[in-house]
Amino acid sequence: QDQLSLEGKTIGVAVVGTQHFWDREAFNGATSKVEDLGGTVVAVDGGRDNQVHADNHDVLMNRGVDAVISILGDGSVDPKFEALQAADIPVFSVDHPSPYVVNNTTSDNYYMGTTIGRYMADAMGGEGKVAVFNAFENSLRICGIRTGLWKYVLQDYPEIEIIQPELAEEFANAPEDARRQTLDLLSQYPEGELDAIHVGCWDQPAIGVVQALEETGRTDIIVTALDGGPDTMEIMAEEGSPFVANVAQQPRLIGQTAAENVARYFAGETLLPQTYVDVVPVNGPEEAKAAYKELGYGEIK
Amino acid sequence: MTEAAFQLSGIVQTFPGVRALDGADLTIYPGEVHGLVGENGAGKSTIIKVLAGVYQPDEGRIEVGGSSVSPATPEKIRDAGIRFIHQELHLVPHFTVAESVFMGQEISGPFGLSKRKMRSRAEAFMRDELGTELPGNRLIRDLGPAERKLVQVARALVDGAAKVVVFDEPTAPLASEDVRTIMTAIARLKSRGIAILYVSHYLNEIIDICDRVTVFRQGKNVAVFDEVTKNTGSELVSAMIGRALDNFFPTTDRQPGEVSLRLAGYDDGKTFSDVHLDVRRGEIFGIAGLIGSGRDELIDALYGLRKSQGTLTLDGATLDTKTAAKAVANGMVLVPRDRRHDGLVLPMTVTENATLATLDENASFGLIDRKKARSATERLIKDLDIRPANALAVTRFLSGGNQQKVVLARWLAKSARIFIFDEPTVGVDVGAKAEIYQLIENLASQGAIIVMSSSDPVELVGTCDRVAVMMRGEVRTIIDKPDLNVDHLVAVTTGATTVSETAYAS
């Protein structure tokens, strides 16, 4: 481990966007680790546009970097990965498995999906109605896994009904939009007719969901989501918070791991196609406080 | 009689709330120059647009060369050899002269447009047929009004297939020397057997060039003169306005007072320099000058529309007119030469336009008192005889003369001390002209200071106490009332007479 080094190497880091805590942390983790290991970083940011993100790989190729760390993205990046591979520039992806990469570093999304499914079902007492914010299941692989497995688990709870149609985020991770949609939902499902709201892939929308519940004084509904950034864990830690369960990822560690994998690769190690970084299941306010501390976000009193 | 080149009969054309044509007839024979006169709003432009196929009339018949065309479409009319020089300057500002001349009739070669051919043919046509040298690659937006008018003429005639040419007030925006160019062009057309329909408010032009004249009043033809002589003028006028016009220019025994408004050292570093003028209280002070004399620019500078140096004082105290807003605030107002562009907010109603400068007087607590504004406007409509007498009419659809009256109405409502009139009667009918002159006279007798810039020497001579003549950016001379007559003024303005340059040359 100590002898890992990227001395003299230029590493391209492409990230799909930096608005989101997770993305930013992964990006910061990757870039700072590359620098720690003595490498030089060339960074590009897709501004949350998958196509721009994909195109950015061309820029990295043109800059003649020695390797690329590519964080997130959809199928648009695959031809770029292919081209990089053809040019003998190894690609290390984060949260985007692809046949053209040396390795993909990721959380165990399968575990995240099943865990949050179990936690939610338990919190509901195994019965009731749940509304889900989805919309990205079909377009992003990670979301497909997480939402798909959540649904899979719920098959074991025949008394839990997923309200149709599912809700769609207007934009990825927009809390205000989620708040408004929740308000509409609540007037449609009065007290006693709705038991849970789940955000299928991440958790920024859950902030708006919680807000809507507080505004309308609805205490009969629980909220669950995925990612566990500091913002949402603070909310979970509040007394009597409706936000009861989450699975926290370690985005900074994921970024760092990806960078280390690059170094390992250059050191001649053989890497497995996927490196899984631990997730931290968070069930209830106490665990939220503990996880907050454990993940280095500080302390919640 | 020979067969008519075209004949319109019983045309009725209505617009929302207006019956613009009410059973009008108009017949033109080949080879004649036919005048069409009438008050503002009489329906002259409208009948032309009916003929052009722009409007489809509610009733009536259109015959061209003996056969009826129904409906008249722009294409059919064009194919029949009828061409139009419309009143408004319809051109694309960013097109070149050549592109404008060949608009809709471009010349193509095997590799697309033949820009070179179009350019050389446009230039040749303008030179040979219209007598102007105009580079084909100049942009329209860089041209003056006369050049633009000529481009319009060239566009109508360049294909050489014209049998009838309709001119709707072609000389209105032009200075006198350019008028001659147009007249010459018309004479040439006539000599080639092309019939011409000529609309104008300048009765002298009508008398000079027309063989026959039709008079319109309130949407109908009320008289046709088969012969035109020097004496037809007054008959035309009474047919137009339905009564005799005794004094076209107001009679006055007004005596201007002391010098009150002083311009000193006006200079914009480009088009005029070193202008000094003293204007007296209660005086109508004219400014004459050809295009390029700096007259227009001086007016703009005076009203803060153009950057310049110089000091302006009123009764010894400096008068700040660095911007139009300051000018207005300090009691100076302008009736601009381009009323459709600068005078009116065309999409607004008569009330909105007439009260635009007096909103504060028609408001309480910053909110407009609509009733008050409306009744104030109705008074003005009555005073100025604006037609239609509808305070809520949209000004875009008023005829030219009535638009001008709305501009006047706005400034009358605002009691100002200094009035600048820039080409105040362009496109205005004789009757309304007389009214406007009277109005200006009244203002002056009430002690207002009037500056009147005009390219019409008759108007200047008829109304002004003194006239300053500008040439090449300088005031060459100032003519006092006793010496003020049209011949002399024209001679001085065009430089035919050399004036002693001692007095105002520095």
Added chain:
Amino acid sequence: MDTFANKNWLSPRKILMRFGFLIVFAAFFLFFAAWNPVFVQGQNLLNIVEGSAILIIIALGMTLIVATGGIDLSVGIALDFGAAFAVVAMKSYGMGWFPAACVGLLGGSLVGLLNAALVVGLRISPFLATLGTFFIGSSVQRIFTHGGGPISYRQMPDGFRNIAQGNLFGIPTEVIIAAVLVVIYYLVLERSVWGRRVHAMGMQRSAAIVAGIRVNRILIACFVFASITCAVGGLIAAANIRMFTPLSGFAYLLDAIAAVFIGAALHPRGRPNVLGTLAGVLFLGMVTNGLNLMGLNFNTKDALSGIILVSALALAVAQRNMRSADGD
């Protein structure tokens, strides 16, 4: 147009054309109500209005700028700045809610000042100027938040939360704020001397200048006024979710433009106007909410709302054409 032939007032086509948009509005209302009775419940109607409050406010600012003859692509940035300045003032500088709100409005006004400088000072067209401001303002937010992370402040003072979450006699404060702004905008833009000048300038600048109107001063005021208005929307947005989300204002841009132009289409002379804009926003809000309550798949819902938008607009415009042809 064949309107002269058909002077028959009572023909069904005439009626439809005359009251077209109203009829569409009413028809949709009844349709949604029939489909799901929840739609007409007071709480839901209030939700529609409440959910539209921010858009109403942004669209008011847009109406003002469109009335000057321009367009403002940076309304979202002004919203973001309003939210950011207020949240940071409270969170990092411990300001009370009221001074913080004022700081937010001040922050929003920066956007208007920049626009005014570009449009009036450098004579850039409002479209490109505000597009420039949009880019610059987005970048500034990302620089400030190190990439665009939200600034959350769950502990914000109650006073500030009440901007969005309080109520007066049961009416949510944000609705009251929006209503007050609608009244102010209506009086200013449609009834006041100043508003008349704005319209004159917007329709024909050169004529307004000659009439003695200080167009530059008015234009500056309009940009600043509009941006402060949008910043009010930002305060509400921040209070709603108790945080500042960078770049979230952009979401309102297209809807605001649509609402203003729907409003103009409803005006007999096609002018942008406050009540028309309000009708436009409420129509958009009603359709979104109604479709939500219909229980459609979200993709179908999106498609339907787009199709409804196009057809409703077509009707509104057809109706206006008809009316102006009749000379109302």
Added chain:
Amino acid sequence: MPLIIFLALLLYVGLNAPNFLTVVNLKLVLTQSLTVVLSVIGLSAVVMAGGDDVVSGGIDLSIPATAVLCAGIVAVMTSAGQPVILAAGAALVASMLVGVVNAVLITRLRMAPLLATLAMFVAVVGITNVITERKRLNLNADSIAALRGDIVPGIPLGILLVAILSLLAWFFLHRSKWGLNLQAAGGSRDAAEISGIRVDRLVAQSYLLAAFMGFVTGFFMLARANGYSPGAQDNLMLEMVLATFLGAAFSPRRIVTVWGAILGAVLVAAISIGLKTIGVNVFWTDLIKGALIVIVVALSAISQRVQ
């Protein structure tokens, strides 16, 4: 003058960025601007025919939506095993339908183009989402993927095709009678009408052309993204509008032109790629872009006033 600024900035970037002033990089810049170039051809035709006032003149915001619609239809149909040609036919019909609706709304109902095409944008994206279910669909049509490959070594097919299309567009819009009439229509509707030019017909044709360009853009989107990704329309709209109106600053007459718009598209792409290559902090790139627009346009306005 505005061009000089751009070139100076590019030169600066070029001198500071490794590999920036190379053929490969030029290819990269061009490749990345293809979709924008195709859309701006359509948009500039519309602006030329309708006038360049953004609020009341001609504009077509729905082009990116049409592109996405076309891409979506082709992706869905080819994934379902339909032949490309059939899918392309269906997409063409759908795209032209968008054009027809635009044309009707604008020339028949006289709806403000900004409003009409904005509403159409929303509707068409919505319909696309229904068709694709907002799925990411991988491309499985080699003939479309070929657009990003080389036709002969060193010359990418896509660039070649777009270059040919650009030339054709330039010819028809600037060197043909039709194009000049189109410009006349936008320059002064009245002038065009009294010259016997059928303005409404030309305006309608411009929207059809725009829709067609949207259709073509769709294929390049598919090739570039190796399939259909939901959401590609938003960025394209902004870039297309920016390039077109910025392009007016390059033309001596300060009007929207096809070549100005294309140049605008390529230069904006070159600058963004350049800034990325020299490693300017990504948070700052929009600021630089914004400042650049403002400076270029202001200079263009000033230099026009000086003339």
